[in-house]
Amino acid sequence: MGEADRIVRATLDSLSAHIALVDASGKIVLTNGAWGRFARANGTPQQEVSEGANYLDVCDSARRAGSEEAAAFADGLRSVLDGRVEEFAMEYPCHSPTEKRWFVARATRFLAGVVAEGAVVAHENITERRLAEEATAHLALHDPLTGLPNRRLFMDRLRHALGRNRRREGRRVAVLFMDLDNFKGINDSLGHGAGDLMLVAVTERLGGLLRPEDTLARFGGDEFVVLLEDVGGPDEATRVAERISEGFGDPFGLEGRELYARASIGIALGDARTKEPEDLLRDADTAMYRAKEEDPGRFSVFDTAMHERASGRLELENALRRAIGRGEFVVHYQPIVRLDRGEVVAVEALVRWEHPERGLLEPDEFVPLAEESGLVVPIGERVLREACLKAKRWQEEHPRMPPLVVSVNLSARQLSRPDLAETVERALGEAGLEGRCLVLDVTETAYVGALEGNTGALSRLREMGVGISIDDFGTGYSSLSYLKRLPADALKIDRSFVAGLGEDLEDTAVVGMVIELAHTFGMEAIAEGVETEAQARLLGEMGCDKAQGFHFAWPLPPEEVPGFLAEQPPSG
Numbered sequence: 221m222g223e224a225d226r227i228v229r230a231t232l233d234s235l236s237a238h239i240a241l242v243d244a245s246g247k248i249v250l251t252n253g254a255w256g257r258f259a260r261a262n263g264t265p266q267q268e269v270s271e272g273a274n275y276l277d278v279c280d281s282a283r284r285a286g287s288e289e290a291a292a293f294a295d296g297l298r299s300v301l302d303g304r305v306e307e308f309a310m311e312y313p314c315h316s317p318t319e320k321r322w323f324v325a326r327a328t329r330f331l332a333g334v335v336a337e338g339a340v341v342a343h344e345n346i347t348e349r350r351l352a353e354e355a356t357a358h359l360a361l362h363d364p365l366t367g368l369p370n371r372r373l374f375m376d377r378l379r380h381a382l383g384r385n386r387r388r389e390g391r392r393v394a395v396l397f398m399d400l401d402n403f404k405g406i407n408d409s410l411g412h413g414a415g416d417l418m419l420v421a422v423t424e425r426l427g428g429l430l431r432p433e434d435t436l437a438r439f440g441g442d443e444f445v446v447l448l449e450d451v452g453g454p455d456e457a458t459r460v461a462e463r464i465s466e467g468f469g470d471p472f473g474l475e476g477r478e479l480y481a482r483a484s485i486g487i488a489l490g491d492a493r494t495k496e497p498e499d500l501l502r503d504a505d506t507a508m509y510r511a512k513e514e515d516p517g518r519f520s521v522f523d524t525a526m527h528e529r530a531s532g533r534l535e536l537e538n539a540l541r542r543a544i545g546r547g548e549f550v551v552h553y554q555p556i557v558r559l560d561r562g563e564v565v566a567v568e569a570l571v572r573w574e575h576p577e578r579g580l581l582e583p584d585e586f587v588p589l590a591e592e593s594g595l596v597v598p599i600g601e602r603v604l605r606e607a608c609l610k611a612k613r614w615q616e617e618h619p620r621m622p623p624l625v626v627s628v629n630l631s632a633r634q635l636s637r638p639d640l641a642e643t644v645e646r647a648l649g650e651a652g653l654e655g656r657c658l659v660l661d662v663t664e665t666a667y668v669g670a671l672e673g674n675t676g677a678l679s680r681l682r683e684m685g686v687g688i689s690i691d692d693f694g695t696g697y698s699s700l701s702y703l704k705r706l707p708a709d710a711l712k713i714d715r716s717f718v719a720g721l722g723e724d725l726e727d728t729a730v731v732g733m734v735i736e737l738a739h740t741f742g743m744e745a746i747a748e749g750v751e752t753e754a755q756a757r758l759l760g761e762m763g764c765d766k767a768q769g770f771h772f773a774w775p776l777p778p779e780e781v782p783g784f785l786a787e788q789p790p791s792g
């Protein structure tokens with residue numbers, strides 16, 4: 221062996237790929253050390269692939285034994301040896317009973333001058349790369365937590381199902397869109413780790429409630445979607461929804477706890493006329509929200525009226541966004557009266573929407589949607605700033621002792637924001653209003669939630685002297701243990717109880733109980749919705765501190781408040 225041959229062999233032996241040099245006839249003229257190991261690992265007799273053997277004969281033998289990969293490589297190698305191509309490459313599996321392996325095989329032509337002398341044949345193990353690619357491809361189409369198909373894979377299957385459906389007269393495709401009703405409570409109370417375990421448990425239970433041919437997917441969060449193919453009508457889909465609802469009746473075992481979960485389900489059916497999978501998914505989502513609103517834990521089947529309502533809802537949300545930019549929201553102020561002296565001591569700021577087409581809209585016509593969409597935050601901040609500015613001006617124009625107080629409603633979204641204290645402090649600073657002259661009205665349920673998760677902001681507000689009143693008391697948690705913990709200054713008696721005051725024994729008893737509770741915990745009692753002199757007189761006799769309602773004054777536009785205050789008797 222010459223020096224050049226030793227250098228070539230040493231070079232080949234240093235490579236991890238399995239390499240052989242073959243001449244123009246396919247005879248093996250040189251191999252590296254890895255080549256023999258490759259032959260033994262694949263069960264090929266060593267003599268068949270040793271130097272001097274013909275590699276094309278080995279491939280042809282495997283072709284006759286039924287190996288499509290060997291046949292393809294033999295054809296490719298011949299095309300290289302014949303000079304038709306410079307290089308041929310292909311990937312192929314080489315699995316054993318105990319493991320899966322993949323290789324890439326290459327044949328590259330080499331020349332001496334312009335005469336084709338042969339080719340370099342190389343087999344390289346690419347198993348790790350293929351496994352990584354498969355894992356990446358799987359993650360691209362599946363939810364990493366549950367292993368279920370994700371939105372992308374589900375939509376692809378739905379698109380193909382609709383295509384097949386067009387060839388089946390009278391058959392339909394059904395989509396069930398599910399949302400867990402109380403999942404946020406599990407995350408908030410037990411942590412996201414427990415929430416993940418719950419999602420896995422839900423996945424396992426749903427898998428046992430569906431047929432093998434049904435597609436179950438997770439879209440993220442607590443949203444699951446089911447594809448039912450070849451459905452005859454809505455009854456078949458609703459039976460599946462009923463089976464799921466019943467299956468969720470049993471508790472889920474989670475780290476030694478028994479937890480319950482309900483799923484609100486929306487159902488939409490597509491037929492031969494359904495063109496886009498996105499339309500069917502949108503309809504199922506719309507039906508799910510209707511189920512959540514009307515009958516949580518049950519199901520609703522989509523109809524065209526739902527689409528009209530959803531379109532109207534979207535139109536209203538877009539109009540809300542435009543209204544914020546155009547300054548269409550105005551604030552009216554309802555006086556709050558001290559019952560023992562009959563004097564106005566505060567005003568409550570109440571937002572209204574000056575809709576360009578529908579006129580002045582009350583809060584119940586837009587605030588729920590604003591709350592859900594998050595638009596209540598910029599609206600609420602605008603109301604807070606304006607109310608503080610107006611209160612300061614009225615204090616200067618109509619001085620009283622103590623000074624006039626302004627009460628502003630705070631939504632659950634605002635109450636949970638980490639920058640709540642900074643927002644309030646900024647509004648007070650811009651207006652020059654003292655913190656003790658601002659009261660934030662929060663609903664009982666929202667306040668309990670904030671007490672659990674935003675105590676830092678609440679403490680800052682208390683340090684600024686800002687008052688807090690619990691609105692609509694008696695309609696939320698109504699728990700003495702919560703009430704004892706709530707750092708509040710007043711309880712507002714809900715108007716639904718005040719309406720029956722003196723006429724309904726239960727309402728009268730509730731009002732008396734709330735007044736007593738407020739005083740027991742060192743708070744004031746404020747009655748809402750007072751409409752008659754008899755209600756006002758009875759509230760005073762029961763010891764209620766303050767009241768507001770149409771009996772005293774309607775909510776007033778800001779330009780009418782100074783005149784109203786001027787007509788009130790001086791305080792003191």
